[in-house]
Amino acid sequence: MAETHDLTEFLSFAITLAQEAGKMIKDATENRMSGTGNQFLVKYDNPTDLVTETDQAVEKYIKKRLAETYPDHRFIGEETMAEGVDAVFTDEPTWIVDPIDGTTNFVHGHPFVAVSIGLTIGKEPVVGVVYCPLMNELFSAAKGHGAFLNQSIRLPFFQPTPPPLGDLSQCVVATEAGSDRSPEVIDKKIETIHTILKQKQHNGKEAHSIRCTGSAAINLCTVAKGVVDVYWEVGCWEWDVVAAIVIVRESGGIVVTGSHQPDPAPVNIFSRKYLAIRAAQDENSQLNVAQQMWDIIPEITAPRKAVPGGFEP
Structure with a gap:
């Protein structure tokens, strides 16, 4: 089913969207470092499961942009699910999003923070973008088109042949x-x-x-x-x-x-x-x-x- 869709178009949009969301994360990080803004809450009464205002704002932004661009597509997001919205998974194109993966890192100022935007079609993951704005690393891939770092470095790093995988x-x-x-x-x-x-x-x-x-x-x-x-x-x-x-x-x-x-x-x-x-x-x-x-x-x-x-x- 994915072959009937233009995966490169979806990938290009997801890259742009991840970069826009990444700027929001980077700006919020700078604000946190200066001691302004961004409260965080504990989810599910679990002190190790955190959510910040930025998580919620970034997901809201991504969801809005996706709805405007692909109004017939479905959406599953971490913060949307946390608010009690039931997810329905079908063969239709479905964007599955984590606005900030590594929220605990974000709260502590640790740089391993990423926005994750994936797309499934026919219930198969076919497009993926993971952007780490604090390290300026953007990983991207579409089914059948290879995987890349910052859109130019083909993955894995070891080319053309990865090292043997033994014990x-x-x-x-x-x-x-x-x-x-x-x-x-x-x-x-x-x-x-x-x-x-x-x-x-x-x-x-x-x-x-x-x-x-x-x-x-x-x-x-x-x-x-x-x-x-x-x-x-x-x-x-x-x-x-x-x-x-x-x-x-x-x-x-x-x-x-x-x-x-x-x-x-x-x-x-x-x-x-x-x-x-x-x-x-x-x-x-x-x-x-x-x-x-x-x-x-x-x-x-x-x-x-x-x-x-x-x-x-």
């Missing part, structure tokens, strides 16, 4: 603590990180190291760059990942389930469990590393309300 012990792995700090979730995540890092003679995988940026979208883009080998997270949302999933896939990477149950099929974007592997010479090596992760990923609950036409919990 998990040779990998850098990105993950996050997440906002769910309940013992049944955070204890399992920490134990998995422990297993990824500890020595093989102690039943570990002895990976090179762990990386955390505080942003699912940026973590995925580091996989698209090829500078991180694996990204695993449980508990983030479709608006955090849809745009970057397109970028990873167009860079030659794969994104599969981050559940404890192995499945080589493309990830269900509503599953809240994601595992990305960077580009390699062959898919078998990617799936080999994915299997090594599946071997140690525990069962972690990531509940959500049902999305009509989407994921059923």
Whole structure:
């Protein structure tokens, strides 16, 4: 179905829109640094899940611009959902947006902050733009057209052939603590990180190291760059990942389930469990590393309300 649409037109618009939203974020950051403006709130009575006035203003702006330009398209946004608006997922073109991925970073002035704008058609992610205005990095991709940094540098960085992808012990792995700090979730995540890092003679995988940026979208883009080998997270949302999933896939990477149950099929974007592997010479090596992760990923609950036409919990 996506082939009947001009994906390059949608991509061009999404890039412009992300740049406009990024300016709003950058201006708000400068205001915060000068001690003026921008209050933040706690969502869902969870002190680790924050939302700022800028999150809300940026999403409102993006939603308005999309409605004016593509009035027949659907919209799913983080702050819209937080206000209790039910999402309906159909085959129609649907923009899935996170106005600020890395809100905690934004609140603290840490630069790993991104606006994420993804488009699905026929329920498939086909266009993705992730813009990091504080670092001036713009990642973009459309299905069949490749992935790029700042519209000129083809991803992954290693061209024309990415380095071999061997054992998990040779990998850098990105993950996050997440906002769910309940013992049944955070204890399992920490134990998995422990297993990824500890020595093989102690039943570990002895990976090179762990990386955390505080942003699912940026973590995925580091996989698209090829500078991180694996990204695993449980508990983030479709608006955090849809745009970057397109970028990873167009860079030659794969994104599969981050559940404890192995499945080589493309990830269900509503599953809240994601595992990305960077580009390699062959898919078998990617799936080999994915299997090594599946071997140690525990069962972690990531509940959500049902999305009509989407994921059923």
